[in-house]
Amino acid sequence: MPKKAVVIKNKLGLHARAASQIVIISNKYSSDVMIHNNDNMSANGKSVLGILTLTASLGTELTLDVEGPDAEELLEKLVELVNNKFGEKN
Amino acid sequence: MVSPKNLIVRELFQDQAERLKLVIVGGEKGIKRKISSPRIQKPGLAFAGYFAQIRSERIQIIGNTEWSFFHTLSPSRRHEVLEAICKINISCFILTKNLPPPEDLIQLGNEYNIPIFQSSLPSSIFIRQVSTYMEEKLALETSIHGVLMDIYGRGVLLLGKSSIGKSECALDLIVRGHRLVSDDMVNIKLVPPDVLIGSGPELIRYHMELRGLGIINIKDLFGVASVRYRKKIELAVMMEEWKKEYEYDRLGLEESNIKILGIELPLLKMPVAPGRNMAIIIEVAARNQLLKESGYYSAREFDNKVIVRLQQKGSGSLIENIRE
Numbered sequence: 100m101p102k103k104a105v106v107i108k109n110k111l112g113l114h115a116r117a118a119s120q121i122v123i124i125s126n127k128y129s130s131d132v133m134i135h136n137n138d139n140m141s142a143n144g145k146s147v148l149g150i151l152t153l154t155a156s157l158g159t160e161l162t163l164d165v166e167g168p169d170a171e172e173l174l175e176k177l178v179e180l181v182n183n184k185f186g187e188k189n
Numbered sequence: 190m191v192s193p194k195n196l197i198v199r200e201l202f203q204d205q206a207e208r209l210k211l212v213i214v215g216g217e218k219g220i221k222r223k224i225s226s227p228r229i230q231k232p233g234l235a236f237a238g239y240f241a242q243i244r245s246e247r248i249q250i251i252g253n254t255e256w257s258f259f260h261t262l263s264p265s266r267r268h269e270v271l272e273a274i275c276k277i278n279i280s281c282f283i284l285t286k287n288l289p290p291p292e293d294l295i296q297l298g299n300e301y302n303i304p305i306f307q308s309s310l311p312s313s314i315f316i317r318q319v320s321t322y323m324e325e326k327l328a329l330e331t332s333i334h335g336v337l338m339d340i341y342g343r344g345v346l347l348l349g350k351s352s353i354g355k356s357e358c359a360l361d362l363i364v365r366g367h368r369l370v371s372d373d374m375v376n377i378k379l380v381p382p383d384v385l386i387g388s389g390p391e392l393i394r395y396h397m398e399l400r401g402l403g404i405i406n407i408k409d410l411f412g413v414a415s416v417r418y419r420k421k422i423e424l425a426v427m428m429e430e431w432k433k434e435y436e437y438d439r440l441g442l443e444e445s446n447i448k449i450l451g452i453e454l455p456l457l458k459m460p461v462a463p464g465r466n467m468a469i470i471i472e473v474a475a476r477n478q479l480l481k482e483s484g485y486y487s488a489r490e491f492d493n494k495v496i497v498r499l500q501q502k503g504s505g506s507l508i509e510n511i512r513e
Binding site (some may be wrong): 115116128142143145148149151154 | 332335351352372373375390392393396397398404
C-alpha cells in the first residue's frame, strides 16, 4: 500500500476548509485513506471532523496511507494538494 | 491503533493534588518519573529485607503499618533498605495520613531523584482514589471511525464505510430523542476487566458533518439532553451496502462479534438499501439488546415455540393415526 509523508506548508494549517478539500478528493476514489500524525493519532481521510482532530498546524508532518485499487493516483493528488498549500497564498 | 500508555508523576500531581490532598516534600527533581502500572505497592516487606516483588515504575505507598515498622529499624538498616528500593527505579513514595516523612527518606529521595509526597487521606481511601485515577489514565486506548450513540441507555457504535449514511442515521436518531456521544471519530478506552468506554475527541465534540449541510453543533441545535460526554459501548452495528450474494441474518439466532481492544462486542450486520429506515431498525436493535441483556432472546423464544408446536402436532397426528 502506498504511503507518503507530507509537511503542512500553509500558514493556517489544516483547517476546516483544507480538510474538506482532502475529503472531496478522497471521496472521488474508492481507495481508503488513513492520515497519521507523529503523536500516534490517525484519522480517516474521508472524514472532515476526523482530519481536524489531528490539529496539524504549519510544519506538522503527516503520513498519508492509501490502500485500494486507485491508491497510487489518489496519493499523488493528495500530496499535490498539500504541497500546493490547499490553493492558499500563504 | 492501540497506544501503550505512560503516566508521569508530575501529571498525577498536577491533576490530582487537590483530590488526593497531595503535598510534595522531597525529591522534586524526579517529578518526570514514569508510572507504568495502575497497581500500587506497599513496601512493607521490602523494609523487612524482601525486595523481590518491588516493581519499577510503580508508586509506593507508606501507610501507618509500614511507617511504624520502618521506625523499629536501626538507622544503618533503614538507609540500606531505602537505598535498595530507590535503586529499583520506582515512581515515587507517598506517605498517607499526614505521616511525617523520615529524614533519611527525604535525603535518599533527593539523592536518587525520587519524589516523596504526603497526603492527609488515610491509606484505604487514598489507594482507592489513586487506583481509579491511574486505571483511567493508563487504560488501553484506540480510536475508531464511526458514530457512538446512546439509544435507550444502550451505547450503540455505528460502523461502516464513509458516505454509507452513519451521520444521517445518527441525526435521525437524535431527532427521535436519542443522544449523540461522537460523530466520525470515537475514542475508546478499555476499563478493566472488560468495559469499553467511548467518547468524542475534545475538538470535535458534539459536532457532526452532514453532506449538503456542513458542520453542525448538535448540542446547540438540540440542547444539552441530546448529547452525552461518554458512554459504555454495548452493541456495534456495521452498516454496509446490500450485497446480493451475502446471506444476512434472517432469524437472529446466530450471534456475531467484533473485537475492540481485545473485548468482544455483539455485532449486527445491517444492509443499507432504499426503503429501509436505518434509524428505526437500529432503534429496535437497541430495544432488542435491552431484552437480551435481561435474558430474553426473542428469536430463541420464538424458535422454541415453533419446536413445541411441531412436537405437539407430531404426537397429535400419531394419536389420530392410532384411532384410525
